[in-house]
Each structure stands twice: as structure tokens, then as C-alpha cells.
Amino acid sequence: MNDCLFCKLIKGEIPAAKVYEDDNVLAFLDIHPVNPGHTLIVPKIHSEGFLDADDEVLKQMIVVTKKVATAILRGLGYEAFNLEQNNGKIAGQVIPHLHWHIVPRTASDGLKHWPGKEYGAGESEKVAEKIRVQIK
Secondary structure (H helix, E strand, O other): OOOOHHHHHHOOOOOOOEEEEOOOEEEEEOOOOOOOOOEEEEEOOOOOOOOOOOHHHHHHHHHHHHHHHHHHHHHHOOOEEEEEOOOOHHHOOOOOOOOEEEEEEOOOOOOOOOOOOOOOOOHHHHHHHHHHOOOO
């Protein structure tokens, strides 16, 4: 995609603080980090999101993500991280190129998790069945 920000970054047209690169995956620091070391993992082959990505690309991404997350924890002294992927504009995806966030965490960083909701009586089984019948 010519106008994709991450594709331009992958081609070297836009600078990035790269932390890892191989033939298929690039990892670089987020320009608006939650905490220092907040890193994005992107496939070099463009896909807009998780569901249209090639399965082999996803496998490569998760192996690199584990390697980079381990390096973030060891190199920067964190004890925990969140692995996040926003899929679609409504979910908060800003750049329409598949990417995962490794967000290193501290106990005092102020990041809050979403509030949980409860299912009504019998609702969880109905919802689970609707999902099960769609799995191919």
C-alpha cells in the first residue's frame, strides 16, 4: 500500500527506532509510548488487520514478539507487559496495518484495564453456542 505509514517505515522512507528486524517482521519503538520500551511488532507483508493476515505471518510475528518482549523485560528491568492488538477503527486501531503492541508495565504507571461485565442467567451458553457454530 503506497500510503500506508507502516509500509513506508518498513521501506525505510520514514525513520524508526528499530529494535529487531528479519525478512518478515519488524519491531520498533512506539512514538507515543505508554512506558519506555513500548514496542510495535509489524509484518513486512501488508495486511490491514489480524483476520486478513496470512497464518504463516502470524506464526512468525508471535515468535518475534516473544523474543522482543523478553528483551524488553531483561533490558529495561520490567517485570510485566501487556500484549495488545487493536483490530478495526472501533477497537482503537489507528494505523490500518496489522501491528501488536508490547506495553511494558510498572505497578504505578496508571494504565487501567477495561471494566468487566456479567452475563445474565443463561446468556453465556447462548453466546458460546453462537460462536461455536461459526468456527470452521
